[in-house]
Amino acid sequence: xxxxxxxxxxxxxxxxxxxxxxxxxxxxxxxxxxxxxxxxxxxxxxxxxxxxxxxxxxxxxxxxxxxxxxxxxxxxxxxxxxxxxxxxxxxxxxxxxxxxxxxxxxxxxxxxxxxxxxxxxxxxxxxxxxxxxxxxxxxxxxxxxxxxxxxxxxxxxxxxxxxxxxxxxxxxxxxxxxxxxxxxxxxxxxxxxxxxxxxxxxxxx
Amino acid sequence: xxxxxxxxxxxxxxxxxxxxxxxxxxxxxxxxxxxxxxxxxxxxxxxxxxxxxxxxxxxxxxxxxxxxxxxxxxxxxxxxxxxxxxxxxxxxxxxxxxxxxxxxxxxxxxxxxxxxxxxxxxxxxxxxxxxxxxxxxxxxxxxxxxxxxxxxxxxxxxxxxxxxxxxxxxxxxxxxxxxxxxxxxxxxxxxxxxxxxxxxxxxxx
Numbered sequence: 137x138x139x140x141x142x143x144x145x146x147x148x149x150x151x152x153x154x155x156x157x158x159x160x161x162x163x164x165x166x167x168x169x170x171x172x173x174x175x176x177x178x179x180x181x182x183x184x185x186x187x188x189x190x191x192x193x194x195x196x197x198x199x200x201x202x203x204x205x206x207x208x209x210x211x212x213x214x215x216x217x218x219x220x221x222x223x224x225x226x227x228x229x230x231x232x233x234x235x236x237x238x239x240x241x242x243x244x245x246x247x248x249x250x251x252x253x254x255x256x257x258x259x260x261x262x263x264x265x266x267x268x269x270x271x272x273x274x275x276x277x278x279x280x281x282x283x284x285x286x287x288x289x290x291x292x293x294x295x296x297x298x299x300x301x302x303x304x305x306x307x308x309x310x311x312x313x314x315x316x317x318x319x320x321x322x323x324x325x326x327x328x329x330x331x332x333x334x335x336x337x338x339x340x341x
Numbered sequence: 342x343x344x345x346x347x348x349x350x351x352x353x354x355x356x357x358x359x360x361x362x363x364x365x366x367x368x369x370x371x372x373x374x375x376x377x378x379x380x381x382x383x384x385x386x387x388x389x390x391x392x393x394x395x396x397x398x399x400x401x402x403x404x405x406x407x408x409x410x411x412x413x414x415x416x417x418x419x420x421x422x423x424x425x426x427x428x429x430x431x432x433x434x435x436x437x438x439x440x441x442x443x444x445x446x447x448x449x450x451x452x453x454x455x456x457x458x459x460x461x462x463x464x465x466x467x468x469x470x471x472x473x474x475x476x477x478x479x480x481x482x483x484x485x486x487x488x489x490x491x492x493x494x495x496x497x498x499x500x501x502x503x504x505x506x507x508x509x510x511x512x513x514x515x516x517x518x519x520x521x522x523x524x525x526x527x528x529x530x531x532x533x534x535x536x537x538x539x540x541x542x543x544x545x546x
Contacts, residue, residue, distance in 0.1 A: 162460045164369060242460035247511075251456040254518035255367045255447035265519055299512055299528045300535075306452075306515065307508025313459035314470055323504045330505075 149187040149197075152177060156198040157205075161242030164252045165195045165260060195260045202245040203267040209234045211274065219281035221288065221332065227278070228301065228328040235308050236321045243313040247306050272298050288333060300331040354392040354402075357382060361403040362410075366447030369457045370400045370465060400465045407450040408472040414439045416479065424486035426493065426537065432483070433506065433533040440513050441526045448518040452511050477503050493538060505536040 155176055159168045170191060174181045188194040214226035235244050242248065246268065253261040272295075279294040288297075308324035311317040329335045360381055364373045375396060379386045393399040419431035440449050447453065451473065458466040477500075484499040493502075513529035516522040534540045 163371075164457065166368075167371075248456050250515050250519050251453050252369065254515065261519075268519070295524075296528055296531065299516060299525075300509065300532050302515065303508040303510075303512025303532065304505065305508075306511040307504055310455050310459065310507065310511065311504060314455050314466075314473070319500075320504075323501055326501065327505050327508065 145187070148177075148179075152184055152187055152194070153197045153201045156194055157202055157245060158241055160195075160198055161238070161240030161245050161248055163242075165198065165249055166252065168195065168198070170194075192259060196263055199249065199260065199263045199267060202249075203270075205239055206234065206246070206267075206271070209239070211271075219278050220285050221278075221282040221334075224275070224278045224282060224332060225329070225334065227275070228332070229325065231301075231305055232308060232321055232324040232328065235305055235324070236312050238309075238312075244305070244309040247309045272302075275301060297331060301328060304328050304331060350392070353382075353384075357389055357392055357399070358402045358406045361399055362407055362450060363446055365400075365403055366443070366445030366450050366453055368447075370403065370454055371457065373400065373403070375399075397464060401468050404454065404465065404468045404472060407454075408475075410444055411439065411451070411472075411476070414444070416476075424483050425490050426483075426487040426539075429480070429483045429487060429537060430534070430539065432480070433537070434530065436506075436510055437513060437526055437529040437533065440510055440529070441517050443514075443517075449510070449514040452514045477507075480506060502536060506533060509533050509536060 152173055155173055156165075156168045159172060159176075168191075170181045170184050173179075173194075174184045177184060185191070185194075188197060210227060210230045213230055214223050217223040217226055238244060246264070249260075249264045250268070253264050275298045276294040279288065279292060279297050282288045283290065283292045283294070304324060304327040307327075308320055311320035311323065317323070326335060357378055360378055361370075361373045364377060364381075373396075375386045375389050378384075378399075379389045382389065390396070390399070393402060415432060415435045418435055419428050422428040422431055443449060451469070454465075454469045455473070458469050480503045481499040484493065484497060484502050487493045488495065488497045488499070509529060509532040512532075513525055516525035516528065522528070531540060
């Protein structure tokens, strides 16, 4: 019976983290209160917090899980491709779909967490930034591979490309969530391809 | 004396709205509680809410004021220029400066408000979206003028351009606030110029 209890505890903990991510996408990580989680889980507050120790640990668990979800949906389907432009394009398409068909009710977890924590110090901000920098480095490596292979221009600045890819995906989340723009997905795909030089700049003759 | 009191009341109301915008940029519009405002203003809660009637009215006043600040900093300096590419570039440069040297302690009010309210219904969301659509229409008119003047390619899609400009400025706010990237301003200017076709796509040979 102890083993079964340990499995139950892990499953309960996992469910709490899932609910926390969903609530965070709607109302921010600070809006994820132990009281709300307890209500939605049908648990006591002490029962919820007992799995983590503190609200901050719970928030950190949600950030960690969101990073795993992102990796599974955006990176892993393309990870087996050769490094370079083909893989970048596959990743960009998956990123667009991840944002538009968000696994969270309130849209992109990272845009919300970034906006919420960018003015604060602490472990949650550090964890959000570390996860985002990790993704940046993966993208930068593929931009470099594409440049070395001659698929991108020699003067390509990988960090500029990543800056622009991030901007497009944030704008896409806004178009999908705030504007409810049915053309958001097509606009996002086009914008990402333009950043990568695969389609002409729309403003150039 | 009644006239003096009326002026005082307007000034106090204006100061409350200013504090509300500052708090909102750090902790979101929902984080702007009457209690916090009362504490920072050295007023009673009843005194604060008496100027507005409800928290929602106070939030709406903050959105309205933020729109005025944006117009003053980003639109008005360029408004006297001829419609077209020159004015678009002047507006984009002012937009970059507005985001990087934000008048709010927590960075871009609109990115924060958009992220916070995109999953909610109600008057505040409607006001945020209406203000943003108003800005979109101003940009679209200048993209059309630039296209008519032959400064942008005939096939330019104004809404695609605005989608991309918005994405860059959101990414810029993230770079400035979360990443504290000292190159954010230069990256933002370059990205906006690329959207407008004034510099080559970084990834094209």
